[in-house]
Amino acid sequence: MTENEFRNLAEAWGGDLDRWPRDRQGDARRLLQRSDEARQVLADAAALDALIASVAPVTLDPATLDKVMALPRGVRQERKASGGWRFDFSMVLPRFAGLAAAAVLGFYIGTTSLFTPGQTMSAQAETVNISDYVFGESLDGESGS
Known part of the structure; x- marks a missing residue:
């Protein structure tokens, strides 16, 4: 052992x-x-x-014990009355929309040859301003091409 x-x-x-x-x-x-x-x-x-x-054991009076024991039965009845568990998409939808938008933007940038193969990252940063593609105009206020 x-x-x-x-x-x-x-x-x-x-x-x-x-x-x-x-x-x-x-x-x-x-x-x-x-x-x-x-x-x-x-x-x-x-x-x-x-x-x-x-540690001394905890004792409950019979009325409190009955209330605690009735909780699971109440949950089962509520679930049965509502037709089962339902998933709430209101918490997930904004995150999913942001993820989908990032994926679409990444796919667009990756497939439109904005970056020329063989260039270094600093050369790419100097030659490509993606704000034209995202916002319609560059960040310095000039209209996009």
């Missing part, structure tokens, strides 16, 4: 090896004999077990 497997079992089953799966207890005990880290992991798990055990 590796120390990582031991840690996962300690997190799942706690600090008492007797609660662990029987087929893993022997390997865990052997690892504890040779590993300081495993002993610390088991001590931490035991401390967490003690902390959880020290």
Whole structure:
């Protein structure tokens, strides 16, 4: 058993090896004999077990318990009455429209040979002003060609 497997079992089953799966207890005990880290992991798990055990249980009055237990039934009835779950596109539509516009612009720029193959990026930046294509006129106020 590796120390990582031991840690996962300690997190799942706690600090008492007797609660662990029987087929893993022997390997865990052997690892504890040779590993300081495993002993610390088991001590931490035991401390967490003690902390959880020290918390007083929560009790609900019967009326509150009935209200809580009725919630899932109410949700099922609302879903059935509305015809099932519906997806709200109002949150997604603006993002999708922006993505679609960026894709169309990228496709247009990529297929209209605005950039000449072989030019460096600085040469392309000097020769192409895409504001003419996007806004109809350049940014400095001159009309587009």
